[in-house]
Amino acid sequence: MQERIRPDVAGYRLLQDRVGRDYCWWMRQAASDATLARFLETAPVNIGLLRHDQKIRGFFELDLADPQSVNLSYFGLFPEAIGQRVGRAFLDNVLHLAWRGGPRSVRVNTCTADHPRALALYQQAGFKVMRRVEEIWDVPDRLGIPVPQHLRV
Template identity: 60%
Template sequence: MRQASTDAILAGILHNPAVQIGLLMQDETPYGFFEFDLTAPQDINLSYFGLFPEAVGKGIGRAFLDAVVRLAWSYRPTTLRVNTCTADHPRALPFYQQAGFVTVKEVEEVWDVPQRLGLSIPERFLA
């Protein structure tokens, strides 16, 4: 969804002190990323978490998620939430559940993905 954002929206996110963004790097290569929404520090939202395609299947996702979760808990929130969707990797939900997250709510959404992004959209998502 960040790819669909305008530069102005992205700049606002990057300069927002309530947003923390981190990268998992190996040498000069980014392997993963996360974004915390710290707007309500007692209820941290792990807004985005992921690995880049070249990092998937190498066994680093679990360790990276563990480090990100530990960082989130260091802020001493009462809750830590993560969101996933059917556009994420098919193993995302089971992965989060294995890490101890539980499903609280399911929401059906429709996203307008701009053609300018040049993203290939899987058939299952086309209306």
């Protein structure tokens, strides 16, 4: 695992697309290049990669804006790594990083658009469901991100 990388805008968009395309990860993809560049340069985040055999297999992003409550903003595997039994070990390593600074809590948000095993994985790692929220998203067509039929309104 590699942490504290600083990808450029194109590299970050690629990570978001490779992990999140099938799960409607659209919010960062919708940001302008200038907005995303500013975020990547200034945001208090730890972005990292899962590597195996010299290839990137997944990525994570820890939001460190509140040192007492770290947020696992993004976490996932590239499609070819899913089912290879690396997700739990990857998550455990990322959570070790998240707790390293001594926060009171570490949070993660997931949704029905995420991988079907995401919630169970987070619960196995010790997360508890704190609340449920219903949202309606307006995913811009220009992003070319497929919205699964069961999520359409």
